[in-house]
Amino acid sequence: MQPRISPPSRAVASILRCKRPLKFRRQYATIVPTASHDQITQSSSPIARFPKNQPPSFKPPEFRKSQLLRQYASLLRSTPLMLIFQHNNLKSNEWAAIRRELNNALRKVDKSRIAAGQTEGNIGEGVKIQIIQTNIFASALKIVEFYKPESESSALDPTNPATRSSADLPHFKLDGSNLTHTLSVTAHEATNKKKHPLVPLLCGPLAMLTFPSVSPQHLKTALSILSPVPKVFPAPTRKANPGYHDLPVQLGIRKLLLLGARVEGQVFDVDETKWIGGIEGGLDGLRGQLVAMLQGIGGGLTNTLESPGKSLYFTVEGRRMMLEDEGKPSEEAPVETSS
Amino acid sequence: MITTFLTEVRTSFNPFRTTGNAARIFLSFLPPNARQTMKVTTKLLPRVSKDPSIVELKFKDGKEMKLDPEKLGIKGIIEEVDRHSRILGRAEELNGN
Numbered sequence: 001m002q003p004r005i006s007p008p009s010r011a012v013a014s015i016l017r018c019k020r021p022l023k024f025r026r027q028y029a030t031i032v033p034t035a036s037h038d039q040i041t042q043s044s045s046p047i048a049r050f051p052k053n054q055p056p057s058f059k060p061p062e063f064r065k066s067q068l069l070r071q072y073a074s075l076l077r078s079t080p081l082m083l084i085f086q087h088n089n090l091k092s093n094e095w096a097a098i099r100r101e102l103n104n105a106l107r108k109v110d111k112s113r114i115a116a117g118q119t120e121g122n123i124g125e126g127v128k129i130q131i132i133q134t135n136i137f138a139s140a141l142k143i144v145e146f147y148k149p150e151s152e153s154s155a156l157d158p159t160n161p162a163t164r165s166s167a168d169l170p171h172f173k174l175d176g177s178n179l180t181h182t183l184s185v186t187a188h189e190a191t192n193k194k195k196h197p198l199v200p201l202l203c204g205p206l207a208m209l210t211f212p213s214v215s216p217q218h219l220k221t222a223l224s225i226l227s228p229v230p231k232v233f234p235a236p237t238r239k240a241n242p243g244y245h246d247l248p249v250q251l252g253i254r255k256l257l258l259l260g261a262r263v264e265g266q267v268f269d270v271d272e273t274k275w276i277g278g279i280e281g282g283l284d285g286l287r288g289q290l291v292a293m294l295q296g297i298g299g300g301l302t303n304t305l306e307s308p309g310k311s312l313y314f315t316v317e318g319r320r321m322m323l324e325d326e327g328k329p330s331e332e333a334p335v336e337t338s339s
Numbered sequence: 340m341i342t343t344f345l346t347e348v349r350t351s352f353n354p355f356r357t358t359g360n361a362a363r364i365f366l367s368f369l370p371p372n373a374r375q376t377m378k379v380t381t382k383l384l385p386r387v388s389k390d391p392s393i394v395e396l397k398f399k400d401g402k403e404m405k406l407d408p409e410k411l412g413i414k415g416i417i418e419e420v421d422r423h424s425r426i427l428g429r430a431e432e433l434n435g436n
Binding site for chain 1: 354355356357360363364366367369370371373374375379381383385386
């Protein structure tokens, strides 16, 4: 028996398989001119085809990877000071104990700063230690460092009734090839071949300690908790802070290894990081040092500038004295010659 | 990796070079209680230093091992440690422990 639905002939099947529109398409004669398919799909209408906070993405946005990349990029853009630690098999109770001690110590620093009259927000509240995915972090780092899109998309909002219906909204292609956000194709292509000095560090189990602003005081406290060095960053004594000498804290700290830091976009190794933490009196202390140094230079400069004037004055004064001294004999001298 | 027969681990590496990665990953392979059962010392080289990274091990039977992580890689290091550890494990088993 013949099948009721006959299979499509070879010619029809080839047309169905063909994805590109055929060049010579048979068209029916129509009286009403209609907009072509291209005009409908690609005209620039003031209707956005996607929510403003959800532009089409190069990497699938529903994956955890993509969201981590966005999270790391925003973290890197917002934090000027971050320390990189290697954590070698810390247990969860050790992490909890270390976080507790770190928070307590930073809160103490905040209190002392407020007592001293410095109210630059609570920096200690924003200090977080978190474990990172190294490869995604490296990618985010490269995007933050090397990818600077030239212009932000225009601020026209299609949902705003004040926007004219004829306004030319930025037109995004459906493949997202002209987008400039972190997950876009352009960001990927601009950065995936670049090399960053911090990238070799991003290997193995890593944790980040991030600060919301560069504060050597907080850095010093954090270093004295997480990687204490006798005399430079002494760990709190058993009397001052008995909680720090609990077993989980001590075991955990021995397994944390400070590798480096990123400060204001610059890469620092361990010794340089310790130098930053060792700045006396924090940023204000550094400013004080700078002012003192500049004053010293200024004093020297005024001395230098004054000295020719002074020496001229002394020379002229000396000459005047000499002339005055010579004047008396010279008055006498003509008398002598005349007589 | 069999770490029960290790008594001392000494490593030194420069984290800013990829040659130090094998030594760093070796450290992360040590178990959580490693610092109580063995002596672990780590030396971080400064960023500009080009000294080779080092992994030095001591076993319970007193054997000392000097491994070159740049040449062996992490897989090679694990292989070397496991090879000697298996010998020690077998000897222990035969002694009836």
